[in-house]
Every structure is written in C-alpha cells, then in structure tokens.
Amino acid sequence: MLIHPWDAPHDEAEWRDWLALHDFGELAVNGLSGEPPYVQPLHFAYDPGHGPHGEVITHLARPNPLWPALEADPEVLLSVVDDYVYIPGPWAAAAGVRPEHGVPTSLYSAVQLRCTAIVVDDAVQKADLLNRQVGHFQAAGLTAPAAEGEAPHGRLLPGIRGLRLEVREVRAKFKYANQKPQEVQDRIVTGLAERAGTRDAAARAHQLRRRGE
Template identity: 70%
Template sequence: MLIHPWDAARADGEWQQWLAGHDFGQLAVNGLPGEPPHVQPLHFVHEPDQGPHGRILTHLARPNPVWPALEADPEVLLSVVDDYVYVPGPWQAPPDIPAEHGVPTSFYAAVQLRCTARIVDDPAEKADVLNRQVDHFQPEGGSARAAAGEAPYGRMLSGIRALILDVTDVRAKFKYASHKPAEVQERIAAGLAERQGPRDEAARAHQVRRRQD
C-alpha cells in the first residue's frame, strides 16, 4: 500500500482509535508454492494491550483451505478498509483550471496489520478465544459460555480452529486530500455534505478532522 506523507497516520492514536470501531477485515495468507494467496473475510477482535501493537483473535472452520498455507508460513496480513467514497473530478479541480478538468479520486481509511499467526487447537484455549469474541460482539450477554467438554458448545469446538495473531507492524493510511489547497478541500467537504451518500459523512469527518490536527 502506497502511503504518501500527507496520507500517513499523524500518530499511533489515530489508527488505534479508528481500528477500535472496526472488527471485520480480510486476512491475507501466503499461498503454498504455485498457488495464489488466500484472502479470508472474517470478524476479529483486536486486543490493543497485548504486545507492542496488540493481538488479533479470530477463528475459522476446520475445513477451511487456509490452514495448510498458515502452517507453512505463519506471516500474514490483516487488512481493514472503510469510510471510502468516490470523489468526482470537478470537486478536485484546482482553482486555476476548468472544473471539468479536475481529476476524480477515492477517499478511504485503511489499516494493515502484519502479524505472526499461531493456530490454536487446544479445546480450552479455543473456548477462551470464542468467549472473548462473544464478549466483544455481544456485550449485552444472552449467550451461553463455551467450555471444553461441556454443553452446549463443547462438542462443536472440534469443528473449528482458533487463530491468535500477534501484530508485528502496522501501516495506516487516511486518504482525504490533506495536501490539497484549502479552497479545494472546502469544496470537497461541501460536496460530501450535500451528496449524503452511505459513507460521505464519515469521509467528511476525517477530512475536517485532519485539517484541524
């Protein structure tokens, strides 16, 4: 992922705060020789206090074809992208050229976590990973706890494998025209506010916030 200086996270707190509101991404795993990479969409939990950059907890079904590749190479990448919008060319046009000559672009926020994966097959440890995920996604409770050898989920644990991903490096990008002249940025912000598309409000908030930082 190309990251220009003006798109880089201003500090670790910027990407950490953004990632705290996201728990779905794509896990990229190196393929076996002669095979393409595996890309697995999944829910995850980021535990920021576990290690320098935190760790990721998740699980997948045992028949998933990703396991042989993970066993061969545990170095993986978890990619999370959101708050993306299309920016029309006229919004981006510099003040000294016709609006129709402006160049369209994409805005987005992206965090890529490079990780070392550890496969978990111990039933008690798998149950702990599952319970931590449920605690995150269902803080209101309402579900039984997973426990090895105990109903209702104990017998199901053999059908999954858990993953603990220790984060070793982070690359974060907030592409919101931070390098553009104020006049252009104001025009883009106004366009996003007027268009009111599905992610326009979030993208505009990033743009305004980064102008003020």
C-alpha cells in the first residue's frame, strides 16, 4: 500500500481510534506453493493492550480450506478498509482547469496489520477466545457463554478453530485530499455534504478533522 506523507496518520492514536470502531476485514494468507493467496472476510476483535501493537482474536470453521496454508506460513495480513467514497472529476479540478478535465479519485481509510497467527485448538482456550470475541460485539447476557462440554455451545467448539493474531507491524492510510489546494478541498467538502451518499458523512468528517476543523 502506497502511503504518501500527507496520507500518513498524524500519530499512533489516529489509527488506533479508527480501528477501535472497525471490526470487519479481510485476512490474507500466503497460498501453498503455486497457489494464490487465501483471502478470508471475517469479524474480529482488536485488543490494543496485548504486546506493542496489540492482538487480534477471531475464529473460523474447521473445514475452511486456508488452514494448511496458514500452518505452513503463519505470517498473515489483516486488511481493514472503510469510509471510502468516489470523488467525481469536477470536484477535484484545480483553479483554471475546466471541470470536465478534473481527475476523479477515491478517498478512504485503511489499516493493514501484519501479524503472526497462532492457531488455538485447546477447547478451554478456544471457549475463552470465543467469549472474548462475542463480548466485543454484544452486551453480556445476550448469548450464553461457551464452555467445554456444557450446553448450549460446548458441542459446537470442535467445529471451529480459534486464531490469535499477534500484530508485528501496522501500516495505516487516511487518504482525504489534504494535499490539494484549499479551494479543491472546500469543493470536495461541499460536494460530500450535498451528495449525502453512503459513507459521505464519514469521509467528510475525516477530511475536516485531518485539516484541523
């Protein structure tokens, strides 16, 4: 992922705060020899308090075909992208440039976590991981906790494998046209407010936040 200086996070807190509100991404696992990578969409829970860059916990079904590749090479990448919008060419046209000559672009937030994967098969540890992940998404008491050998979820534990992803490196990008001339930025801010499409408000908020407004 190319990250220009103007798209880099202002500090570590920026990407951590954004990631705390985003818990669905794609896990990329190196394929076995001669095979393309596996890319698995999944929900996850990020724990910033584990290690220097945090830890991700998740789980997948035991029949998932990526397990042999993951066990052969546990170095993986978790990619999370959101708050993305399309910017029409006229919005991005600089002063003196005809609107139809403006260059369209995309704005988005992205965090990539390079991790070492640890497979969790122990039933007790797996139940604990599953309960932690569920606890991230919903209030206590909405779902009975998982426990080895206990109803209602104990019988389901053999059908999944847990994953702990120890984060080794973080690459983050907040691409919101902050390198553009002020008049172009203002036109984009106005355009997003008027269009009011899916994710437009979030992208507009990022653009304003990153330029200190």
